[in-house]
Amino acid sequence: MFEDVNDLYQQVILDHCRHPRNFHEIPSCSVTAQGRNPVCGDQLKLFLTLKDDRILDAAFVGSGCCISKASASLLTENVKGKTRQEATALFDQVRGLITTGQDQGDVGKLAVFAGVHKYPARVKCAILAWHALLEALKGGSAPVTTENEAS
Amino acid sequence: MNKTFDWEACRRDFPILDQTIHGKPLVYLDNAATSQKPLSVIEALVHYYKRDNANVHRGIHELSNRSTVAFEGARARVARFIHAPHPDEIIFTRGTTESINLLAATWGATNLKPGDVILLTEMEHHSNLVPWQMIARRTGARLAFIPVTGDDGMLDLSRLEDYLTPQVKLLSMVHISNSLGTLNPVEELCARARKMGVTTLVDGAQSAGHLPVDVQALGCDFFAFSGHKICGPTGIGVLWGRQECLEGMPPYQGGGEMILTAGYDRTEYKPAPHRFEAGTPDISGPIGLHAAMDYLDAIGRDQIWKHDQELAHHAWDQLSKLKDIRLFGPAGNSPFRAGLVSFLLKDVHAHDIVTLADQAGVALRGGHHCTQPLMHKLGVESTARASFYFYNTRAEVDQFVDVIREIQRFFGR
Numbered sequence: 001m002f003e004d005v006n007d008l009y010q011q012v013i014l015d016h017c018r019h020p021r022n023f024h025e026i027p028s029c030s031v032t033a034q035g036r037n038p039v040c041g042d043q044l045k046l047f048l049t050l051k052d053d054r055i056l057d058a059a060f061v062g063s064g065c066c067i068s069k070a071s072a073s074l075l076t077e078n079v080k081g082k083t084r085q086e087a088t089a090l091f092d093q094v095r096g097l098i099t100t101g102q103d104q105g106d107v108g109k110l111a112v113f114a115g116v117h118k119y120p121a122r123v124k125c126a127i128l129a130w131h132a133l134l135e136a137l138k139g140g141s142a143p144v145t146t147e148n149e150a151s
Numbered sequence: 152m153n154k155t156f157d158w159e160a161c162r163r164d165f166p167i168l169d170q171t172i173h174g175k176p177l178v179y180l181d182n183a184a185t186s187q188k189p190l191s192v193i194e195a196l197v198h199y200y201k202r203d204n205a206n207v208h209r210g211i212h213e214l215s216n217r218s219t220v221a222f223e224g225a226r227a228r229v230a231r232f233i234h235a236p237h238p239d240e241i242i243f244t245r246g247t248t249e250s251i252n253l254l255a256a257t258w259g260a261t262n263l264k265p266g267d268v269i270l271l272t273e274m275e276h277h278s279n280l281v282p283w284q285m286i287a288r289r290t291g292a293r294l295a296f297i298p299v300t301g302d303d304g305m306l307d308l309s310r311l312e313d314y315l316t317p318q319v320k321l322l323s324m325v326h327i328s329n330s331l332g333t334l335n336p337v338e339e340l341c342a343r344a345r346k347m348g349v350t351t352l353v354d355g356a357q358s359a360g361h362l363p364v365d366v367q368a369l370g371c372d373f374f375a376f377s378g379h380k381i382c383g384p385t386g387i388g389v390l391w392g393r394q395e396c397l398e399g400m401p402p403y404q405g406g407g408e409m410i411l412t413a414g415y416d417r418t419e420y421k422p423a424p425h426r427f428e429a430g431t432p433d434i435s436g437p438i439g440l441h442a443a444m445d446y447l448d449a450i451g452r453d454q455i456w457k458h459d460q461e462l463a464h465h466a467w468d469q470l471s472k473l474k475d476i477r478l479f480g481p482a483g484n485s486p487f488r489a490g491l492v493s494f495l496l497k498d499v500h501a502h503d504i505v506t507l508a509d510q511a512g513v514a515l516r517g518g519h520h521c522t523q524p525l526m527h528k529l530g531v532e533s534t535a536r537a538s539f540y541f542y543n544t545r546a547e548v549d550q551f552v553d554v555i556r557e558i559q560r561f562f563g564r
């Protein structure tokens with residue numbers, strides 16, 4: 001019945017949604033940020049451990065749909081080892097990919113989010129964790145929302 | 152199923168229902184968010200703009216006369232629709248939300264003082280919560296809530312006297328819960344409140360178009376509803392208030408239409424309803440709403456209610472056969488069960504349910520349904536919801552349940 005949604009619910013996404021990676025708090029983290037999706041009330045909290053300019057560890061907790069959970073899970077896997085600047089550049093690439101579906105250069109496994117733009121209501125879910133990342137890197141503690149994200 | 156009315160045939164009055172979504176026939180089950188509009192409503196709007204459009208009340212010419220007659224005719228029709236004693240008690244607003252905000256800003260601002268209590272229930276829509284939080288902050292009044300029992304979605308009235316204290320000035324409650332599908336015993340609650348001298352408001356957003364409403368029998372002081380949920384256009388709603396309550400209330404907004412005479416420093420206001428309707432109103436809205444009320448009453452809201460309940464009962468029975476499902480609100484065969492069903496599947500988020508159902512042509516809603524405190528009380532962030540109306544069929548309910556079964560399979564694989 002749902003052959004057509006495979007571009008949204010790709011195997012990698014289903015896998016990360018069922019078995020989210022780095023799904024725990026980091027009590028000794030350097031920075032943390034919260035993301036909230038006011039549409040559904042979902043929220044997640046992202047934890048980063050930084051040394052100098054580099055992200056040594058990343059993890060998240062929270063409730064969310066399959067897309068937002070998988071997105072956060074893949075985020076934590078992908079930003080480990082990156083500098084602030086590299087992570088910010090990755091945000092731009094991933095955001096471009098999620099909102100337009102167009103190739104933004106090599107983003108590895110994150111390419112599975114290329115199908116999300118066809119489901120405008122779900123763009124916010126996919127991008128939530130990434131906004132939290134940006135906020136965490138700024139060192140901010142105010143919760144971010146995706147309310148004004150074009151969808 | 153009810154044999155007295157041809158429910159299938161009335162679908163032809165709703166051209167929007169006859170289409171495919173993602174290649175599948177549309178099954179529209181998001182009626183609690185907004186209903187679809189029959190041709191008669193669409194045509195009333197078109198006719199108004201093609202033939203009768205002019206501003207109301209201030210013109211002498213023929214078109215102005217026609218639109219004023221149509222506008223005031225709609226007001227009289229609303230009065231009949233809810234059995235209000237007089238059309239002057241009908242205030243047009245943008246919808247339930249504005250109706251409640253109007254009441255909070257006028258009645259609330261003049262009647263509430265520090266220590267007073269505004270009594271709500273735990274199942275209120277944000278539109279019957281946030282305006283009261285705002286006015287409570289300004290006046291020093293405080294909010295209290297009649298509890299909800301749990302997943303079965305009933306109000307816990309066992310200790311009502313603990314809540315209905317002498318400090319309570321207003322009891323405001325939802326008639327039918329948009330997130331649980333509960334029909335609340337508002338008649339009984341209004342009677343109890345009245346004995347204590349408490350003013351009452353009933354949020355009829357989910358009830359006005361689904362069951363016969365008689366505000367005098369309900370015994371409330373105010374009743375609010377939205378046109379768009381009862382087959383009418385968006386942007387038009389109603390606040391009904393008992394004449395003696397309206398008389399003491401200050402204006403809502405200032406401007407044209409609401410004054411008797413205006414000077415540079417002083418103005419004398421018109422009585423209700425015009426005192427509360429500053430500026431050029433939505434004129435086509437009431438005209439479309441008039442056609443919608445005619446449409447509903449030609450079917451009969453008692454019939455619509457029976458049909459709603461039968462569909463909800465059937466949906467509940469079918470859904471409760473599924474494994475790993477959590478259903479909210481009164482049981483399917485409960486007399487308090489209205490025509491919508493809220494549910495959750497184990498390990499599947501409401502958003503994912505709705506996205507997949509949409510792929511199968513079934514329009515559902517997932518989220519907190521603007522009842523976030525209630526969701527938190529029940530320990531969830533969101534639910535998925537199917538909400539029915541008279542043009543929905545038993546076959547559509549079966550399709551919907553099949554789709555839910557497939558969704559479980561999809562995420563279980």
Ligand SMILES: Cc1ncc(COP(=O)(O)O)c(C=O)c1O
Pocket residue numbers: 183184245246247248249276278279325327328329354356357377521
């Ligand atoms: C119970 C209830 N109250 C109030 C509202 C608000 O109605 P509106 O958005 O039309 O103002 C709704 C609609 O979602 C509702 O379901």
